[in-house]
Amino acid sequence: xxxxxxxxxxxxxxxxxxxxxxxxxxxxxxxxxxxxxxxxxxxxxxxxxxxxxxxxxxxxxxxxxxxxxxxxxxxxxxxxxxxxxxxxxxxxxxxxxxxxxxxxxxxxxxxxxxxxxxxxxxxxxxxxxxxxxxxxx
Amino acid sequence: xxxxxxxxxxxxxxxxxxxxxxxxxxxxxxxxxxxxxxxxxxxxxxxxxxxxxxxxxxxxxxxxxxxxxxxxxxxxxxxxxxxxxxxxxxxxxxxxxxxxxxxxxxxxxxxxxxxxxxxxxxxxxxxxxxxxxxxxxxxxxxxxxxxxxxxxxxxxxxxxxxxxxxxxxxxxxxxxxxxxxxxxxxxxxxxxxxxxxxxxxxxxxxxxxxxxxxxxxxxxxxxxxxxxxxxxxxxxxxxxxxxxxxxxxxxxxxxxxxxxxxxxxxxxxxxxxxxxxx
Numbered sequence: 001x002x003x004x005x006x007x008x009x010x011x012x013x014x015x016x017x018x019x020x021x022x023x024x025x026x027x028x029x030x031x032x033x034x035x036x037x038x039x040x041x042x043x044x045x046x047x048x049x050x051x052x053x054x055x056x057x058x059x060x061x062x063x064x065x066x067x068x069x070x071x072x073x074x075x076x077x078x079x080x081x082x083x084x085x086x087x088x089x090x091x092x093x094x095x096x097x098x099x100x101x102x103x104x105x106x107x108x109x110x111x112x113x114x115x116x117x118x119x120x121x122x123x124x125x126x127x128x129x130x131x132x133x134x135x136x137x
Numbered sequence: 138x139x140x141x142x143x144x145x146x147x148x149x150x151x152x153x154x155x156x157x158x159x160x161x162x163x164x165x166x167x168x169x170x171x172x173x174x175x176x177x178x179x180x181x182x183x184x185x186x187x188x189x190x191x192x193x194x195x196x197x198x199x200x201x202x203x204x205x206x207x208x209x210x211x212x213x214x215x216x217x218x219x220x221x222x223x224x225x226x227x228x229x230x231x232x233x234x235x236x237x238x239x240x241x242x243x244x245x246x247x248x249x250x251x252x253x254x255x256x257x258x259x260x261x262x263x264x265x266x267x268x269x270x271x272x273x274x275x276x277x278x279x280x281x282x283x284x285x286x287x288x289x290x291x292x293x294x295x296x297x298x299x300x301x302x303x304x305x306x307x308x309x310x311x312x313x314x315x316x317x318x319x320x321x322x323x324x325x326x327x328x329x330x331x332x333x334x335x336x337x338x339x340x341x342x343x344x345x346x347x348x349x350x351x352x353x354x355x356x357x358x359x360x361x362x363x364x365x366x367x368x369x370x371x372x373x374x375x376x377x378x379x380x381x382x383x384x385x386x387x388x389x390x391x392x393x394x395x396x397x398x399x400x401x402x403x404x405x406x407x408x409x410x411x412x413x414x415x
Contacts, residue, residue, distance in 0.1 A: 018207065025205035028197045028344075036194065036373060043366040047141050054143040055363055057173075060180040062358030069356065086362035090190050090369070094351045096197050097344035104215060115275065119216050123345065126222040130229075130352035 020107040027103055031096030035089045042085030049082055070132075098127050140363070147177065148367035155195065155375025160382065161255040161395050162336065164343070165372035166192040166314040167248055171402040174241070174415055179364065181237045181415055185313030186359030189347050191372035192315045196343035198373065199380065206282065208337035210330065213277050213292060217302045217323070218345050221316075224306020225349035232311050241410030244312050248403035251318040252396040266329060269293035281334050290331055298328040310350035315343035 066072035067087050076084020101124045108116040138146075154168035166188040173184035203209050232240065272278060272292040280287040301323035305316040320339035324330045330338070354360055409415040 017211065021204045021207065021209075021211060024211070025201040028201040028204070032194055032198045032201070032373070036370065039366050039369055042362070043144075043370070046363065046366065047144060050140045050363075054138050054140050055361070057177070057179040057183050057361070057364060060182045063361055064358075067360075067362065068358050083362040086366045087360070090360060090362070090365055091355075093190060093193050093197075093369070094348050094355070097193060097348040100197075101218075101345060104211070113276075116212065116215060119219055123215070123218045123222050126219075126226060127345070127349055127352075130222075130226060130349050132352075 016107075016111055020104070023107075024100055024103060027100055028096060031092065031099060035093035035096065038089030038092060039086050040089075042082050042087075042089055045080075046082035046086060094131070098124070098131065101127060144363070144367045147173075147364065148371040150176065151191070151368045151371025152375040152378075155191070155372035155377075156379040156382075157375075157395050157399070158195070158372070159376040159379025161252070161392055161399065162317070163251050163255055163399065164192060164315045164317050165195050165376055167251055168399065168402070169368060169372060170244060170313060171248070171406050173364075173368075175402065175405055175409065181240060182357075182359045183361050183364055185232075185240075186354050186361065187313075187365040187368040189313040189351050189354060190360060190365045191369045192313070192347045193344050193351065194369050194373045195376040196315055196340050196347070198377065200337075200341045200344060203337035203340060208281055208333055209341040210277065210279050210281075210292075210334055210338050211341070212275065212279070213324065213328070213330065213334075214338045214341045216275060216277070216295075217299060218342055220299045220302035221306035221309065221320070221342055221346040222349040224303040224308075225310035225346050226306075226353070228307035228310025228312075229350040229353040230310075231307065235311070238410040238413050238415050240311065241406050241415040243308075244314075245403040245405075245407035245410065247308055247312060247314070247316075247318075248406065249400055252399040252403065254318045254321070256393050256396045266291050266293060269295070271295050279334075281331060288331075290334070291329075293329050294327040298323045301327055306346055306349070309343075309346045310353075313347075313350075313354075315339075315347060317343060 066076050073084055073087045073091055077088050101120060105120040105124060108120055150172050151169060154172050155165040157168050158165035169188045169191060170184045173179040174181055268291050272295060277292040280289045305319035309316040317339050321335045324335035324338060325332055
């Protein structure tokens with residue numbers, strides 16, 4: 001078992017992988033906690049301000065344009081709008097896996113693992129396209 | 138019902154969905170969509186948007202622990218994420234062209250399959266197999282912790298696994314779910330990874346897959362802060378509680394009961410889709 005292990009992956013590579021895994025774990029956890037905290041603060045603000053009857057979710061009408069774009073969300077947050085603040089938290093949440101991929105890219109670069117640098121770059125490109133091609137406009 | 142009451146009820150429902158999702162291993166997303174559409178009569182688009190956000194939260198939270206414990210195979214995950222992100226973008230695009238009731242029927246079918254996989258007996262042994270040339274080239278062979286210490290394993294069947302991952306991505310982008318069941322199918326059955334490695338690597342990949350379609354959903358206005366807020370907080374709390382219960386109890390019976398509930402929800406989804414009520 002141990003023989004196979006050393007044949008498959010050199011010890012320093014395995015160690016680098018473990019270190020990368022540990023940092024990745026911290027990164028993911030921090031992202032989720034930050035996002036949940038912002039959503040919670042925004043949520044409390046939202047509930048104290050909106051005593052009106054509930055929004056009708058039965059019919060889809062889409063969100064107003066400021067809640068659909070990254071720039072719009074930041075403008076809302078500056079104005080301290082509750083819904084904008086929640087949306088910022090959700091944006092942080094969406095950014096968390098993206099940050100993980102960015103980190104992986106650097107980790108593979110550091111390991112000079114060019115194949116995986118290329119794979120990670122492709123995934124990152126697709127994610128950024130979705131985030132900025134769609135919501136960035 | 139005023140906003141505070143609605144938020145409280147949705148939060149509680151999401152808490153249960155997250156709890157159920159963690160116990161059955163299906164994730165909160167697959168439970169939250171039927172809950173929002175069938176019980177709260179929320180439009181499918183809003184429901185999918187809110188579910189997708191909660192999927193990112195639970196998978197990232199759980200992945201943080203699994204990655205550090207050395208279960209997830211980061212290289213396998215990273216490589217297959219190419220397939221799932223392309224699939225997710227395609228699925229989010231496809232969602233524009235399909236009618237809501239068709240999406241509901243597809244959702245129901247995926248839900249039934251997922252419920253079935255959660256009660257199927259799970260193999261635990263490492264399958265000893267020969268090194269695969271492609272897997273060796275991609276440096277995917279690795280080790281994982283077991284009761285007998287670190288065990289090494291070989292990976293195979295990469296082309297089929299990659300194709301199945303594309304399907305998982307399409308379903309994720311179309312339905313707002315993590316598609317954990319299809320991802321596990323790809324890694325466990327096609328690529329012959331140890332079961333525990335398959336489930337944890339699947340979890341690791343779900344966040345990235347969901348993030349790929351989340352940007353598009355946000356720009357289309359599917360993600361409503363007032364709805365996503367109680368859903369995300371509720372599912373996250375529920376799944377954390379569920380994971381704790383899972384560690385301490387024999388949940389085989391609970392799994393069967395809950396999977397039956399999910400199966401019933403799936404049938405209701407399909408029925409609503411056929412009769413056009415969704």
